[in-house]
Amino acid sequence: MKLTPLVYLDTSFIVEVYETVTKTDVPVTVTKTEDVSATLSAGFISGGASTTETKEFPLNSHRMFERVRKELEKLPSVDLATTEYNQLPEYFWTQGVFGASASQTTRGNEVLHRESYFRLYSDLKEHKRSLVLVTNDVYLATGYDQVQKHLAGSCQGFGIAVKGLFKFLASDMMHSPICAPLVMEKIGNV
Numbered sequence: 600m601k602l603t604p605l606v607y608l609d610t611s612f613i614v615e616v617y618e619t620v621t622k623t624d625v626p627v628t629v630t631k632t633e634d635v636s637a638t639l640s641a642g643f644i645s646g647g648a649s650t651t652e653t654k655e656f657p658l659n660s661h662r663m664f665e666r667v668r669k670e671l672e673k674l675p676s677v678d679l680a681t682t683e684y685n686q687l688p689e690y691f692w693t694q695g696v697f698g699a700s701a702s703q704t705t706r707g708n709e710v711l712h713r714e715s716y717f718r719l720y721s722d723l724k725e726h727k728r729s730l731v732l733v734t735n736d737v738y739l740a741t742g743y744d745q746v747q748k749h750l751a752g753s754c755q756g757f758g759i760a761v762k763g764l765f766k767f768l769a770s771d772m773m774h775s776p777i778c779a780p781l782v783m784e785k786i787g788n789v
Contacts, residue, residue: 604784604785604786605661605664605740605782605783605784605785606697606739606740606743606759606761606783606784606785607734607738607739607740607743607763607780607781607782607783608660608661608664608738608740608781608782608783609735609738609779609780609781609782610660610737610738612766612781613660613663613664613667613781613782614660614663616667616670616671617658617663617666617667620666620667620670621666621667664782671764671782672692674688674690674691674692674764675688675690675691675692676691676692676693677691677692677693678693678721679693679694679695679719679720679721679728679729679730680721680722680727680728684728684770684774684775684776685770685774687767687776687778688767689766689767690764690765690766690767690781691764691765691767692762692763692764692765693719693762693763693765694760694761694762694763694786695719695720695721695722695729695730695760695761695763696719696720696721696722696723696758696759696760696761696789697717697718697719697758697759697760697761697763697783698717698718698719698720698757698758698759699715699716699717699718699757700715700716700717700718700729700731716731716732717732717734718730718731718732719732719761719763719765719778719780720758723758723789729775730765730775730776730777730778731771731775731776731777731778732765732778732779732780733768733777733778733779734779734780738780758789759785759787759788759789760785760786760787760788760789761783761784761785761786762783762784762786763780763781763782763783763784764780764781764782764783765778765779765780765781766778766779766781
């Protein structure tokens, strides 16, 4: 039995690529549900209706990924340690250390707010470079989906070596790239 090394797989992205590469039109079911409660906010009434779009594929997302992998591998690879942030393409492959970071807001000695988030570090050296990662817990593999809620405490120093495909979204005020992981595979321990 071969277990997958996938740490993160954005199934929405993979489905889109799979449909494009295989030229597959998948039937879509649209379901509309309504909530009988209503709210009044800023002069607008909200009725609580929502629409859900569902697609059913003959393959699971891991198999879809394997079918489109060669096409995705045609996207550029960058060395995170040497590539200037303003030179990052919209989609790119890179390797690094998947880990966590935290920021906090203080007033004097009082911590007002603490927030933990995932990062991809170029390496573990003192002057490492990194990407801020915007993740969706649904796309994290079992176990990793539970890490974020523990980042403020026991998991603060974790890190695993990964190879991944990322989408550049924006830069923050410090010019750090903010990216969405699309695929991350574990390639080793740190």
